Amino acid sequence: MDTGSSSTDGILIHAVGDCGPRxxxxxxxxxxxxxxxxxxxxxxxxxxxxxxxxxSTRGCLQxxxxxxxxxxxxxxxxxxxxxxxxxGFNVVxxxxxxxxxxxxxxxxxxxxxxxxxxxxxxxxxxxxxxxxKPAIVERKGVKVGFLAYCSALPEEYEAREGKAGCAxxxxxxxxxxxxxxxxxxxxxxxxPREEDVRAMEEDIRNLRKLVDVVVVSMHWxxxxxxxxxxxxQPVVGRRAIDAGADLIxxxxxxxxxxxxxxxGKAIFYSLGNFAQETPWHLKPPSGVxxxxxxxxxxxxxxxxxxxxxxGPPDKRYSMMARCAVGSxxxxxxxxxxxxxxxxxxxxxxxxNDARFQEVLDYVGPFCEELGTSLKVEGDEVVVWQSGGV
Numbered sequence: 500m501d502t503g504s505s506s507t508d509g510i511l512i513h514a515v516g517d518c519g520p521r522x523x524x525x526x527x528x529x530x531x532x533x534x535x536x537x538x539x540x541x542x543x544x545x546x547x548x549x550x551x552x553x554x555s556t557r558g559c560l561q562x563x564x565x566x567x568x569x570x571x572x573x574x575x576x577x578x579x580x581x582x583x584x585x586x587g588f589n590v591v592x593x594x595x596x597x598x599x600x601x602x603x604x605x606x607x608x609x610x611x612x613x614x615x616x617x618x619x620x621x622x623x624x625x626x627x628x629x630x631x632k633p634a635i636v637e638r639k640g641v642k643v644g645f646l647a648y649c650s651a652l653p654e655e656y657e658a659r660e661g662k663a664g665c666a667x668x669x670x671x672x673x674x675x676x677x678x679x680x681x682x683x684x685x686x687x688x689x690x691p692r693e694e695d696v697r698a699m700e701e702d703i704r705n706l707r708k709l710v711d712v713v714v715v716s717m718h719w720x721x722x723x724x725x726x727x728x729x730x731x732q733p734v735v736g737r738r739a740i741d742a743g744a745d746l747i748x749x750x751x752x753x754x755x756x757x758x759x760x761x762x763g764k765a766i767f768y769s770l771g772n773f774a775q776e777t778p779w780h781l782k783p784p785s786g787v788x789x790x791x792x793x794x795x796x797x798x799x800x801x802x803x804x805x806x807x808x809x810g811p812p813d814k815r816y817s818m819m820a821r822c823a824v825g826s827x828x829x830x831x832x833x834x835x836x837x838x839x840x841x842x843x844x845x846x847x848x849x850x851n852d853a854r855f856q857e858v859l860d861y862v863g864p865f866c867e868e869l870g871t872s873l874k875v876e877g878d879e880v881v882v883w884q885s886g887g888v
Contacts, residue, residue, distance in 0.1 A: 509830065510638045512714070513543035514820040515837075515845075516750035516770030517595075519551035520582035521575045521778060529579050532774050533586035536845045539835070540819070541587035544638040547645065549716065549750045550593045550620075551775060554580050554612040558605030560784060561655070570653070572778040573600030577612045582774070584616050590634050592647035592716040594622025594665040596751070599656040603663040622647025622716065623658070623665045630658035630666040631698065633706045641826055644710035646702050650691070650719035650731070651751045668695040668719070670731040689731040696735060700742040707743035712824050715739050717749045720769055723796045725813065726756060726865045728768055733759065736766040745829050748820055755816050755858070757865030758834075760883050765832045771817040776843040779806050808843040815839045816858045819847070821879060831884040833876070849878050 522529045533540065540546050553574040560571055583591060591613055598606055606623060613620040624630035634645045648668045649656070658664035669692040674685040699715075706713055717736070721729055736747045740761050747766040749756070755771035799811040808815070817837035823830045836848045836858040848855040859873065859880060866873055866882075874881040 508639055509823060509825040510544035510641050510643075511542065512545045512547070512643065512712075512746075512820075512822040512824055513540055514547040514714070514746075514748040514767075514770065514822070515540075515773035516549055516748075516817065517551050517753065517772045517775045518548045518583065519575075519775035520579040521552065521776045522582060523576045523579055524776075524778065524781070529581035530585040532582040532776070532844060534844070536847060537586050539847050543587075543821070545590065545636050545643055546586075546588045547590045547592070547714065547716070547748065548583065548586075548588045548773065549595065549718065550583070550591050550609075550613075551595055551597050552579075553597070553601055553605040553609045555601065555605040555608040557608045558601030558603070561599060561602050570597055570600045571783045572781055573597035574605055577608070580612050580616050580618070583618060586774075588618060589636060590619045590621065590645050592622040592645075592718070593620055594630070594647040594649040594716065595718045596649065596651045596653060596656065598623050598649070598665045599653075599663070606663050619645070621645050622649065622718075623663070625663045626661055627658040627664075627666070628660075630664065631702050633702065635706075635710060641712070641824055642710040643712045643714060643824065644706040645714045645716065646699070646706060647716035648695075648699055648718070650717065650735070651722070652718075666699075668692070668699060668717070668735055670729070687730070689729045691731040691735050696738055699735075699739060703739060703742040703744050711826055712746070712828055713744045714746045714748065715744045717747060718751045719749055720752045720756065722752045723754065723811070724752070725754060725797075726868075728756065732768060733766075736768075737761050740764045740766070746820075746822060746832070753810070753814055755818055755862050757862065757869045758871050758882055759869040760871050763883065763885075764829075765820075765883055767820055767834075770820060771837075772814065772839060773817055773819070773837065773845050774839075774843060777807060777809050779809060804841055808839060808841060813861060816861055817845060818858070818862070829885075832882045833879040834882060835879055847878075850875060
C-alpha cells in the first residue's frame with residue numbers, strides 16, 4: 500500500500516487510456532512524450548494509465564492464431580518506462596491484448612521494471628492470483644483501490660494457476676439473423692463468460708471492504724469502430740458497479756466512446772489513446788504479416804505529416820477522466836478534452852480552442868444515446884456530480 504498524508508480534505512484522481520511509449524526507438528528522451536502534458540496530469544493525487552507494450556528485452560514472439568494481428572511490436576526497451584514516471588503516473592494497468600506478445604519472460608520483466616520505478620501494476624501477474632490482486636493507494640486519508648481486466652485478449656494471454664498472463668473477462672460471439680432476406684447483416688451478440696464476471700465481482704467485493712473508492716479498469720470493446728459498444732460491455736460494467744465499483748475506466752478501441760451513468764457511477768467506455776506511439780519505422784519479423792487494422796474496418800487515407808501517429812482523424816481525439824473524491828466516495832466526475840498531435844503527444848485543450856468543441860461534438864451524441872448529458876465548466880466537461888457539490 501502506498502500511503503500519503505493524513506488530511507481528509509479530499510483528493511483528485513486522473514485516468515487516461517492507452518499509452519505505448521517507444522521514444523527511445525526514435526532516438527529521443529522518454530521524458531519528451533509528456534513534455535506538454537505532465538504538469539496537468541500531476542495536478543492529481545493519483546494518476547492512472549493503461550500500458551500497451553511490454554517494457555522488456557526478454558522473451559520471444561508468441562506465434563499462433565493471433566499472429567493475424569499486428570502484435571509483433573508489443574515490446575519496447577525498458578528505459579521507456581521513464582515516460583510514465585515523468586508523466587506523473589502512479590498506477591498502471593497492463594491487462595491488454597499485448598501483455599503476452601513475447602511470453603512470460605517479457606511480461607514478468609515488465610512487472611519488475613514498473614515496480615522498480617515505484618509504479619503499481621495491476622491486471623497481470625505470474626499467475627491468476629497475482630493478476631487479480633488490487634493496488635491500494637492512500638492519499639490524505641482517502642484509500643483508493645484499483646483492479647484491471649481484459650476482454651480483448653488472444654488465446655492463451657489469460658493468467659491461470661501456475662501460468663502468467665492477464666486477468667480475463669472473456670466473451671463469446673454469436674450472430675443472429677435480423678431479416679428474412681438472405682445475406683442481410685446479422686445482429687452480433689456477445690455474452691461475457693460467467694466464471695470470469697463472478698471472479699471480478701468477488702475481487703470488487705473483497706476490495707470494497709478495504710477502501711473508500713474502487714476503480715475498475717477494462718480493456719474491452721470494438722477497436723476502430725465509431726461509437727458502437729459490444730453487447731457484453733454494459734452487462735460487465737453494470738455488474739461491476741452492482742458489486743461495489745465506483746468508477747469504470749475503459750480503453751482499447753483507440754477511439755473515445757460514450758459515457759454512461761449507472762446508479763450514480765460513471766462508466767467511461769473508452770478514453771481513447773493518450774500517448775500511443777506508432778512503430779511505423781519497424782518491419783515485422785519473419786512469419787508475421789503486417790496489416791493496418793484500422794483500415795480493415797474503416798477506409799481512410801493517410802495524411803502527410805501524420806506518419807508517426809497514423810490512423811483516421813478521430814483517433815486524434817482523447818480525454819482524461821478527472822474525479823474529485825472524498826472519504827464518502829466520488830463527489831464529481833469530469834473529463835478534460837485532449838488532442839493527440841503528430842508526434843503522438845497528448846495536448847490538453849482549453850475551451851477557447853476550436854478543437855475543444857470538435858472533441859465534444861464527437862463524443863456528445865454517444866453520451867446522449869446512453870442517457871448522459873454533458874456540461875462545459877471552464878476547461879472541463881462535467882459528467883456527473885453529487886447533489887452536495
